[in-house]
Amino acid sequence: MTEEILEKTCSTCGxxxxxxxxxxxxxxxxxxxxxxIKCKQLSDHSYNCERRDQRVRSQRVGILRRCxxxxxxxxxxxxxxxxxxxxxHAYKCKECSTKIEWENYKAKFEK
Ligand SMILES: [Zn+2]
Ligand SMILES: [Zn+2]
Numbered sequence: 001m002t003e004e005i006l007e008k009t010c011s012t013c014g015x016x017x018x019x020x021x022x023x024x025x026x027x028x029x030x031x032x033x034x035x036x037i038k039c040k041q042l043s044d045h046s047y048n049c050e051r052r053d054q055r056v057r058s059q060r061v062g063i064l065r066r067c068x069x070x071x072x073x074x075x076x077x078x079x080x081x082x083x084x085x086x087x088x089h090a091y092k093c094k095e096c097s098t099k100i101e102w103e104n105y106k107a108k109f110e111k
Contacts, residue, residue, distance in 0.1 A: 005030050012039035065089065069096035 009016045011034035022032040023040060033040065063076040069092040079089040080097055090097060 005032075008032055008036075010034070010036040010039055012036070012043070067091070067093040067096055069093070069100070 005019055007016050008019050008022055008030065010022075013036065015036070017036050019032055021036045021038070023035075023037055024031060025033045028034070035043070064073050065076050065079055066073045067079070072093065074093050076089060078093045078095070079091075080094055082090045092100070
């Protein structure tokens with residue numbers, strides 16, 4: 001037979017609280033969640049915060065840099081690595097570098 005419980009000890013904070021402080025859960029033996037509403041909310045909250053942090057962090061990965069030739073702000077990956085340049089990257093984007101190199105190359109032959 002099922003015994004009706006009035007109080008329950010939370011598995012997270014260890015406090016004994018009236019069952020009204022617990023979410024109902026049919027699959028549980030006693031019909032309530034092991035975690036009280038407060039702890040459930042806290043864990044949901046920290047879970048959401050963690051996810052938000054991860055999102056923010058992944059957004060921060062993309063460092064933007066302005067190309068001095070075309071003036072377009074592009075991701076740092078669009079710039080060539082250069083040991084002598086500030087931040088270790090060339091001031092012009094890969095696209096502009098290629099264009100300039102190609103023009104220099106052409107100019108040699110046009111002479
Ligand atoms: Zn609790
Ligand atoms: Zn450029």
